[in-house]
Amino acid sequence: MPAPFVPELFGDFLLVQLLARRAMSDVLVAVRLGDRSGQTFVLKRPVLGERASGRAAQAIQREGEVLAEVRASALPALAAHGELAGLPYVAIEHVRGAPLDELASGAEPMPEGAVRAAALDVARALAALHAKGWVHGDLAASNVMIDETGEAKLVDLGLARRAGEARPEVAGTPGYLAPEAALPGEASATSDVYGWAVVVAECALGRRIFPEDDLASAGARGEPPRELATWEARVPGLLAALARDASRRPTSASIVQGLEALALDREALAARVAAHRARAPEDRTSLVRLPAAEARGSSEKILPPALPMPAAEPAPRPAPPPRRSSGVYLAVALGAVLLFAMGQCSARLPPRNPRGSISVAGVVPPRAHVEVDGEKVALPADGRLELRSGEHTVAVVLPKGTRREYTFRVRPNEHVVLVAPKKGATKDDEEAEVREP
Known part of the structure; x- marks a missing residue:
């Protein structure tokens, strides 16, 4: 059984699902960090170890070159293209x-x-x-x-x-x-x-x-x-x-x-x-965000994704990152990303689940906790907490009583992931981050 996909940062994109693994390239679903629209993209990149002069790298570079020059409604819109670590990549509109x-x-x-x-x-x-x-x-x-x-x-x-x-x-x-x-x-x-x-x-x-x-x-x-x-x-x-x-x-x-x-x-x-x-039912998610929260006096902060999106088998929780000694702004972004079952998928998606779920992509400070519908909850070892379909309120209660909460609706088979926003978010940014699914 293939290992579950672990979300990762790739430039200014967060990669959240592997759509297809070809001989020398990967095709993934991605969201752009700081993008408040909830749009998803398809990102193509060569596999690690592929030479920049290899066929897959040349094909990816060529696709970016063509879409940068030709704009048409019947072609996917180009989001970004370029090189990272010496290898080309292209991010395009995700056609559902x-x-x-x-x-x-x-x-x-x-x-x-x-x-x-x-x-x-x-x-x-x-x-x-x-x-x-x-x-x-x-x-x-x-x-x-x-x-x-x-x-x-x-x-x-x-x-x-x-x-x-x-x-x-x-x-x-x-x-x-x-x-x-x-x-x-x-x-x-x-x-x-x-x-x-x-x-x-x-x-x-x-x-x-x-x-x-x-x-x-x-x-x-x-x-x-x-x-x-x-x-x-x-x-x-x-x-x-x-x-x-x-x-x-x-x-x-x-x-x-x-x-x-x-x-x-x-x-x-x-x-x-x-x-x-x-x-062929698919695992559905949609993108929403929680307001950022200020944690005055706290020596901890939520970091970018450290937990995988659970797949067929739960992945172990990685060790928490080292503590930071300086005061920081604590922010939580509630992201739910549309995951699509396509013909090129390398693994079969699980059957449609009448319930939804949440998980935390990061580490919650020891003195903070998460509440769902007013009740304090402990996240399971795999980081995924199942919820019934319908409206829920998730709150992150930080040290010294600082609290931020958001009400949203969970749909069947929808997975909601708590991730951290960019460092240095301001109070004005907090209010602008709120998005409906």
Whole structure:
């Protein structure tokens, strides 16, 4: 059984969940320290020991470069990118929803308006990339996320290249690669358009149209399914985009123009996302904050996270940090972070819990205590205290009677974590920190 994930500080981000562990990189959920909006991000970084010149590091650096230059509603928003300890990282918008491959395959074909909605969003993302001279390079249904409102975003730009840039090797997803991309050559926007058509065809038919296991098969691929002929009028440019001759394919901009005048059905897409999430319940949290508390005369302070978020097995409580002799401001931030079950998750999440819970990411001074709904409580050894669903009041009672409390609502399977704010928070900051879930 894998070890539970331990939250850690990474630059100005707090990493709270591992979404996926790939061969040479990690994909994590993060919150930004000092951000009062409660927004979560997806942060990608190479694994420890990866060289800055390695493939994973180069892909992460390239994704940050592309998203810094291309801004579009159908692409994830860039939060930050750069280097830390000599290795690149990128933090992007965390899209809450489901990957398109899990919504399109193994089910009934999507309604016509839903197919057009997904097709238009992906085409808009491509048009924005192509207008800036970029080629995505890995158009696949698994790289399209549909959010709760039925809008699609094109993700994973690590294989992106400048149009005309040499492709020294074949890369992409089997079954979506354009035939000409099965051999080394130059990056071309027409290859993206072909991948777009394969993704749209999968939505229309409810199955993979080229169920291949390797990239080399793209070069000897046959004709697309005949039943797609009925979709040409419903999704203009679909069949032309699947032409083996790249010069006959439409541009992404012309595809957008043809789809914008047609009726869309985002509610059907949103319904599929909701049904998918109902079949795979997730561990929910949301971000709220407690006001900071002043501890006059205290020689202790709550430090940044020293406790893991408990997973399948409770993690042991680490030893408390050394005492500080100078007077400090004591602050507590009550954070509950939205954790998502995605198709790339490396471990299965626990079943939905009708109760919620809290834990403390730090060390409470010996002379302080925590109260829940007016009663003093002792946190269990694993730091996680279960609460019934509903409204609760949590209070941190500090030495000499200083007390700060906050009332909030716990939802089923929601986990609330007490963490410390930045050093030097002022009284004015305390009031501004309060946020509802």
